[in-house]
Amino acid sequence: MAKFEKFREKYPVFTYRSYNINETAETVEIGFKFRIEGLAEFRPSWTFGKPKGVSVKDDLIFERLAFSLGMAEAVSYWKATCSPEFRAECGELSDDQKKWWKKLWFMGLGELFFVNGISADPDSFVNIVSTGSYKSYLSDRVRHPKGCLVPIGGGKDSALTLETLMNSGMDCLCYSINKRRSISGTVKAAGLPENALITAHRHFDRSLVELNEKGFINGHTPFSAIVAFSAEITAYLNGLKYIVLSNEASANESTVVGQDVNHQYSKSFEFERDFHEYEEKYLRTGQYYFSFLRPLSEFQIAKMFVSHKKYLPVFRSCNLGSKVSPDIWCGACPKCLFVSLILSPFLSTEELREVFGKDMLNDPQMLEYFIELIGQSEHKPFECVGSIDEVNLAVSLAIRRIEQEGEKLPLLFEEYKLRGLYHPEDIDALNKECCGSFNEENLLPDEFRKILENEMERLL
């Protein structure tokens, strides 16, 4: 019997037992208890800083936020056995909410199901049952939050958002889950003081890693949903209205050609719209979650980003490299290669080498990822990379520039030409189309849209 069926039969129930809120003068800690009945108990927690004088005692909105963050966390532990019943004992969920969570988990675990060869059914993969009291019922308290919270990932996208909003005079505070050098470096490079970065500490229960080692089900989880719910809490504690993400239109593209399996599902517009609706209907914070860069592609972002040279030494987009301290470009993963390719029309070979510490475009080990990134394979790498079309455009522009400068093409670009993929006659039209595109599937409020349009006109 396959793992999925075997574990579901042996461990039929997962329980979200409780969330506990503990306050000190400066912090709010939320502790969760999850249990796979008959197998393991997990106790992850979060610590949020809070401004002086703020209290969440008897605050029903905060209760809902805490419970919801627990729902977003729980899926990481649930996935170990994919138990057919998920029992929420500490909060009430309407049918509509259950549907919402099922959709996030099903879509957000699309890669996990695909990679593990699991054919899960969207209706029956889990049955969410809530047996909790109405601790998290809705209140009609009206709030008037102000200002922006900009979650920073350490990479180019959030750096561009922060820089653009700051330059247009927006009041911004930054948000980070755990500390990372590239994140504090980005905030500093933007000219903000240290206390403009609010860091929440996420304490993941490592006993899950022991289960992974024993062969329980593991794989990608929708991390950006954790960013969304935890940023919602940070904005709430600090009285901020806008939660300004930096997810781009390219994140909407499926990772597997012809199938709805997207590594970046919780960075997609579909999730953004769903989350925004959940915020309005069920969190009722008066806050507004949206992505500032949603109208843009990674190509446009890269072109705009390079005009802010001060971020080049500090930014890091590499997920693997983010696990070492201080964070690095690992220089060997698909995301490092993708960033190198998308920047290649705009930075010289020397500048690229300075950013990444190596010349990935001449590395034969990168050939397989390159072939995936240019769409000559069944699927793109399971990583946060841009669309196939924009990678092809970036490569073609870089080849043209290098050839015009009379330099030798790097190995990967030679391969591109050998495969007959280089069509110089199409480049200008494709470039114009890409630079001028503005994806209308977005939730930008008018004042943010104007800022973005002005900046596009200036830099693209």
Ligand SMILES: CC(=O)N[C@H]1[C@@H](OP(=O)(O)OP(=O)(O)OC[C@H]2O[C@@H](n3ccc(=O)[nH]c3=O)[C@H](O)[C@@H]2O)O[C@H](CO)[C@@H](O)[C@@H]1O[C@H](C)C(=O)N[C@@H](C)C(=O)N[C@@H](CCC(=O)O)C(=O)O
């Ligand atoms: C895996 C993950 O999400 N990691 C984020 C986590 O890092 P942490 O150090 O706590 O755990 P890891 O050592 O990475 O994982 C060890 C095992 O634990 C399980 N696990 C961990 C986290 C989690 O949320 N769920 C899990 O099940 C799993 O079994 C692992 O094998 O927190 C950090 C913040 O403090 C994040 O920065 C870590 O994110 C990684 C950089 C990362 O690679 N994240 C990928 C999910 C990723 O692709 N990120 C995308 C976002 C795409 C999305 O939203 O789906 C991106 O960077 O754009």
Ligand SMILES: Nc1ncnc2c1ncn2[C@@H]1O[C@H](COP(=O)(O)OP(=O)(O)OP(=O)(O)O)[C@@H](O)[C@H]1O
């Ligand atoms: N550790 C984190 N803390 C807070 N927000 C985060 C964190 N990691 C990611 N984010 C948010 O999620 C968004 C998507 O992450 P992602 O890594 O794609 O973007 P990035 O780091 O800004 O740029 P890049 O695509 O170059 O890596 C970020 O722009 C940021 O808003």
